[in-house]
Amino acid sequence: MNELNPVPAADAALAERSRKFGASEGNEGIVRCDACPVLCRIRPGRSGACSRYANDNGLLVRTDPVVLLAEAVEVGGPVVPFAENAEDWDGKILPANRAFVTGIGSGTTYPDYKPAPFIVSSQHEGVDTVTVVTEGIFSYCGVKVKIDTDRHLGPETAAVRANGEQIGHVTTAEYGSQMLSLGGVRHLTGGSKKEGNATCEAMLKLSNGEAVELTIDGGHGVIVQAGHAPIVDGKPETRMRVGCGSATIGIFAKQWQGHVDEVIVVDDHITGVLTEHQAGRVLDMKPAGIRVRGRKSTPGRYFQVAQPGLGWGGTDITEPLSIIQKIDAGLAWPGMRLLMTSTTGEDSLYCVLDENLLPVEAEMPAAVRQVVERIGENCEPSLCTVTFMAGAGGSLRAGVTENPVLLTRSVQSGTTRVTMGGAPVYVWPGGGITVMVDVLRMPKNAFGYVPTPAIVAPIEFTLSRELYLASGGHADEIVPMEEILRAHGGQARIENAVAENPWPLRRDVG
Ligand code: SF4
Structure with missing residues (x-):
């Protein structure tokens, strides 16, 4: 057991709550x-x-304080955090109509049939409301990571490792982002103890916003941290691509017209060739006769021009001219101006065809450079996004109600709102209560x-008191918000509600 350092002083209310859990043993x-x-x-x-x-x-005391959220208020202008502005606030205890008890620091109950640590009643917009607050213990949970980069991190389904242990895999790439699926019950419980612990540690750190170093079998190393740029093989990523090669052609075709005769946008998925692409045809651009490697999908759109990698446009290409398969002497002409660029504009090459129709690098004209720079300008900053996903449709429900299926149904119908630490969650359709939170x-x-x-x-379920009682809720355990604040407000950690989140008790939020 760990050294106790520090434990908040237990007042009478805390002691009372402590007695609800735990038991003394021996002398x-x-x-x-x-x-x-x-x-x-x-x-x-x-x-x-x-x-x-x-x-x-x-x-028995919970070592972290329970976290209360303070509602943002409008003070004759923009919405501002409540705690900084409320005249009627004494700096210690929040008014009940502006407070929300989160599951953070609330404590867990085991076995599950015990009522949740806090079952709070309050009035909102004229409706008697109950919020059931707990810290769920999730064996069924995972972390989905979106990494904004077109660089190839590793093959789809490849193992993702932390401290040498497999904790997940590479999953389907999304538009401009590589995706990792980490954690889950199989890695937590189905492998060795070491694998389970490494998985738990990585998920915990990522969910708490810490950086985690991952390696991908057959791929690269990446440091991931929510809200920060990924670091791939030691190099911080800066730009998320503007689109695939075909989309880049579509966006900038008109701006290139008159300044270049051909543009090839190199991309691991869809490489675009301007004069052959529909965008070039609509602009009446003269066919340039350059055929790139790979499999032609539709005019001006090519798949598999190279292998995936850390080079141009998420390919392994560092010499862009290598993707040119042939130049048709019947169509191309000496002096033809060719631009090659990546989908972020980070890599670009300007060439002019010589007498033998060979591309020769030349200084990029200012008008062409301007469009390349505009590609970069249109790239968003590359970030890592971490979403936590968990199943709350199991035994946790017994802490809310004695008839759990009624809770599931009301969550699925939207009459019970689920939040995690006060943040909105996405509830997956279908059976169970499977939620996902940023x-x-x-x-x-x-x-x-x-x-x-x-x-x-943390997890909170908010519903009308009427529905709570009709759902077999733990009626005897309901405590008015005022009482909770009196008993626990002194030790609580009070945080301003996150500005972009809807207030969890508002009724008009779906
Ligand atoms: S919650 Fe579990 S691990 Fe933590 S102190 Fe209690 S029994 Fe031990």
Whole structure:
């Protein structure tokens, strides 16, 4: 067990909540934590295996404060964080009508039939509302990572590793982004203990916004951190491509007209050739007779011009002229002006065909350079996005209601809103309560773990009191918000609601 450092002082209310969980054992002041299946026996002054619970003078206490959100308010202008502006706020306890109790630091219940740590009643827009608040222990969870880069990180389905252990795989690339699917129950529980722990650690760090170094079998190393540019083989990525090669041709064709005779936009997926492309034809551009390698899909659109890699446009090409298969002497002419560029404009080459119709590098005219620079200008910053995905359709529901299927149905119908740390979630259609959340829309350090291994994540269910009672909710455990604030407001961590998030209790938010 870990050294207890520090544990917040337990006041009467905290002590009361602590008694709800845990149990004293023997005379040595040892407390057994029953907040997860590990059932740690914790000595006085120490914390349990996950560091989330500790023994404070014989009481089981949660070592992190519960996080309360303060609603942003409009003060005759833009919406501003409540805590900075409210005249009626004494700086300590929030008014009940502006507060939301998140699952962060709320504690977990085990076994699951125990009511959730907080079941909060409040009034919103004239409706009696209940929010059931807990920290779910998720064995079924994963992290989807979107990495804005067209550089090839590794083949689809290739193993992704952290500390040498496989923690996921490369999945289907999306428009301008490489995608990783990490975690999941198979890596957490289906492999060795080391694999499970490495998976849990990487997921925890990524979800809490920390950087994680990953390697991909048959591919490259990448450092991933939510909201930051990926670092591929030690090189920070800067630009997300403007589009595929064909799209780039479509966007800029008119701007090139009159300044160049042919443009080839090199791309790992769809390489575009301007005069052959529909965009060039519509502009009445003269066919230039340059045939690139690869498989022709439709006029001016070529697949597989090279192997994937870290070169031009996510290919392995560093010598762009190498993708030219032939130049048709019947169509091309000496002096023909050729531009080759990548989809980010980071790589470009301007050539003029000599007497033998061979491309010879020349200085790029200012008008052409301007369009290449505009490609770069139209690229968005390259970022990593981390979404946490979990299944809450299992036993966790028993902490909300005695008839779990009614909760599932009301979540699926939208009458119960699910949030994670107050952030909106996407609820997947179909069975269960499978949710996905952007970790950057949650308060900092919202995630924890238990060594089973599993990820601990905040989750809140908000519904009308009427529906809660009709769903078999734990009616005796409902506590008014005012009481929660009086009892816990003093120790709580109060955060301003994230500006782009809808207030979790608003009724008009779907
Ligand atoms: S690992 Fe489980 S039992 Fe041990 S302190 Fe953490 S929550 Fe309690």
